[in-house]
Amino acid sequence: MSVAHPGGSADALGRLIEALRLLPGVGVKSAQRMAYHLLQHERDAALRLAQALDDAVHQVRHCERCHTFTEQPVCSTCLDPLRDARQLCVVETPADQAAVERTGSYKGLYFVLMGRLSPLDGIGVHDIGLPALLQRVTEGGVQEVIVATNFTAEGEVTAHAISQALQRSGVKVTRLARGVPIGSELEYVDLGTIAHALSDRR
Amino acid sequence: MSVAHPGGSADALGRLIEALRLLPGVGVKSAQRMAYHLLQHERDAALRLAQALDDAVHQVRHCERCHTFTEQPVCSTCLDPLRDARQLCVVETPADQAAVERTGSYKGLYFVLMGRLSPLDGIGVHDIGLPALLQRVTEGGVQEVIVATNFTAEGEVTAHAISQALQRSGVKVTRLARGVPIGSELEYVDLGTIAHALSDRR
Numbered sequence: 001m002s003v004a005h006p007g008g009s010a011d012a013l014g015r016l017i018e019a020l021r022l023l024p025g026v027g028v029k030s031a032q033r034m035a036y037h038l039l040q041h042e043r044d045a046a047l048r049l050a051q052a053l054d055d056a057v058h059q060v061r062h063c064e065r066c067h068t069f070t071e072q073p074v075c076s077t078c079l080d081p082l083r084d085a086r087q088l089c090v091v092e093t094p095a096d097q098a099a100v101e102r103t104g105s106y107k108g109l110y111f112v113l114m115g116r117l118s119p120l121d122g123i124g125v126h127d128i129g130l131p132a133l134l135q136r137v138t139e140g141g142v143q144e145v146i147v148a149t150n151f152t153a154e155g156e157v158t159a160h161a162i163s164q165a166l167q168r169s170g171v172k173v174t175r176l177a178r179g180v181p182i183g184s185e186l187e188y189v190d191l192g193t194i195a196h197a198l199s200d201r202r
Numbered sequence: 203m204s205v206a207h208p209g210g211s212a213d214a215l216g217r218l219i220e221a222l223r224l225l226p227g228v229g230v231k232s233a234q235r236m237a238y239h240l241l242q243h244e245r246d247a248a249l250r251l252a253q254a255l256d257d258a259v260h261q262v263r264h265c266e267r268c269h270t271f272t273e274q275p276v277c278s279t280c281l282d283p284l285r286d287a288r289q290l291c292v293v294e295t296p297a298d299q300a301a302v303e304r305t306g307s308y309k310g311l312y313f314v315l316m317g318r319l320s321p322l323d324g325i326g327v328h329d330i331g332l333p334a335l336l337q338r339v340t341e342g343g344v345q346e347v348i349v350a351t352n353f354t355a356e357g358e359v360t361a362h363a364i365s366q367a368l369q370r371s372g373v374k375v376t377r378l379a380r381g382v383p384i385g386s387e388l389e390y391v392d393l394g395t396i397a398h399a400l401s402d403r404r
Contacts, residue, residue: 012254012261013271019254020225022247024239030227032297037226038255039262039271040316045224046255052214052221053252056237057245059214069215069241095234114242 013039065136067129068094068112077110084108086143090133090162092116092150100148108146111136116149117158128158130165137171144172151178215241267338269331270296270314279312286310288345292335292364294318294352302350310348313338318351319360330360332367339373346374353380 013035020031038046062068063075070076077083087108091097097110113128125131137145147162149155163173178196180189215237222233240248264270265277272278279285289310293299299312315330327333339347349364351357365375380398382391 012258012273016254016258019247019251022244022251023222023236025232025235032300033227034225035258036271036296039258042224043259045221046259049221049224050252050255050259052218053240053248053255056214056218056241057248057252060241069238071214094238098234 062114063112066110066112067114067132068097068110082107085141087146088137088142088144089146089148091148092155092158096148096150106146108144113149113158116152116154117161118154125161125165130161133162134165134169137166137169142171144174147173147175151176264316265314268312268314269316269334270299270312284309287343289348290339290344290346291348291350293350294357294360298350298352310346315351315360318354318356319363320356327363327367332363335364336367336371339368339371344373346376349375349377353378 016035016038017028017031020026020034021028023031026034038049059071060069061071061073063070063073063078065074065078068075068077072079084107087106088111089097089100089106089108090111090113091100092113092115094112097112100106100110111129111133113130113133115123115128117123117125117128136142145162145166147159149158149162159175163175166173177200178193179200180186180193180197186194218237218240219230219233222228222236223230225233228236240251261273262271263273263275265272265280266275267280268277270277270279274281286309289308290313291299291302291308291310292313292315293302294315294317296314299314302308302312313331313335315332315335317325317330319325319327319330338344347364347368349361351360351364361377365377368375379402380395381402382388382395382399388396
C-alpha cells in the first residue's frame with residue numbers, strides 16, 4: 001500500500017510511516033498519526049526512540065541459561081544466589097516471566113521458551129528451545145519444573161509437549177492451577193474454568 | 203510507572219519500552235509487546251525504524267507557504283504551476299490534506315493549520331497560524347478560501363474563527379458541504395447530519 005503525501009515529503013516522512021507500520025498492531029492510519037505527532041510535537045522523543053531502538057538492538061541478547069532478554073551473557077536472575085535452583089518455571093515470553101515475577105511469590109529460576117508450539121505456523125520443538133530445556137533440566141539440580149505456559153490451545157499443547165519430554169527425566173512436572181480468577185463472579189466465568197475449579201477444589 | 207524486567211535487562215530494554223510509550227495510543231502493555239516483538243523477530247526492522255526516525259526529524263520541516271510537512275523550503279504542491287492558486291483549502295493536518303488530495307477533485311493550493319483552536323487546551327489563534335493564513339490570503343491571488351476543518355466541535359470553532367478573520371479581506375469563504383455520507387442508510391445517520399442534508403438539498 002502506498003502512502004502518498006502531498007507536499008513532496010514522501011521520502012523521509014513516507015519512510016518513517018512505512019517503518020512504524022512494522023510495529024505489531026500498527027496499521028497505516030496509526031502509523032501516519034504517530035509520524036505526524038512525533039514530527040509536530042515530539043521531535044526530542046522521536047530521537048530518544050531512535051536511540052533506544054539502536055541501543056536495544058545492539059545490546060540486548062538472550063541469557064545463555066534461561067533465554068530471557070538480557071545485556072549480559074547470563075541474566076541477573078540466573079546469577080542470583082538467593083534464588084532456588086531446584087525450581088524451574090517455564091514461561092512463553094519475558095512478559096509472562098515479568099508477570100510471575102510481579103507476584104513476588106516465586107523464588108526459583110526461569111526458562112523462557114520465547115514462543116509456543118504452533119504447528120500451523122511451522123513453530124516446532126526446536127524453535128521454542130525444548131532440547132535446551134531438556135538439557136538444562138538433566139544437567140541436574142532441578143527438582144521441579146513448573147509449566148506456566150498460557151492457558152490457550154497453543155500454550156496447552158506446549159505444556160503437554162514439555163511434560164512428555166520430561167517424563168523420563170525423573171523431575172517432577174507441575175502446571176499452574178486452573179481456577180476462578182480472583183474478583184470474578186461465577187455467573188460470568190466460562191464453564192470449562194468452573195469445571196476445572198470444581199475438580200481441583202481444595 | 204516503572205517497567206521491571208527480570209533478567210537484568212532493565213537498561214536498554216526498559217529504555218526502549220519507555221520510549222515506545224511516547225507514541226500516541228501506546229500504553230505500557232503495547233510498548234512491552236512492541237519491544238519484545240522487535241527484539242525477538244524484527245531486529246532489522248527496529249534498525250530501519252531508528253534510521254527513519256532520525257532521518258525524518260532532521261529532514262522534515264514545514265513548508266514556508268502552506269505549513270505542511272516537506273523536506274524542501276517550499277513543498278512541491280505549492281511549487282506546482284498546474285495548481286490553481288486562486289483556491290486555498292484550509293485543513294487541520296497533513297493527514298486531512300492527504301484525504302482531500304486522494305479525492306483527485308481538488309486542484310487548488312492548501313494551508314495546513316497543524317492543529318485546531320482549542321481554548322481548553324490553551325491552543326489559540328497564534329498556535330494554528332491564523333495570522334500567517336491571513337497574510338497568505340491578503341498577499342493576493344487567492345479568490346476563494348475553502349474551509350475544510352473537521353466537523354467536530356473544535357473544527358467548527360476553528361472554521362468560525364477563520365471566516366470571521368477573513369470577513370474584511372473580500373475573499374470568498376466556503377465550507378465543505380455537510381450531508382449524508384455515500385453508502386450510508388438514513389436510519390443510521392445522526393439527526394443533525396440529516397437536518398443539514400435537508401437544508402442544503404440541491
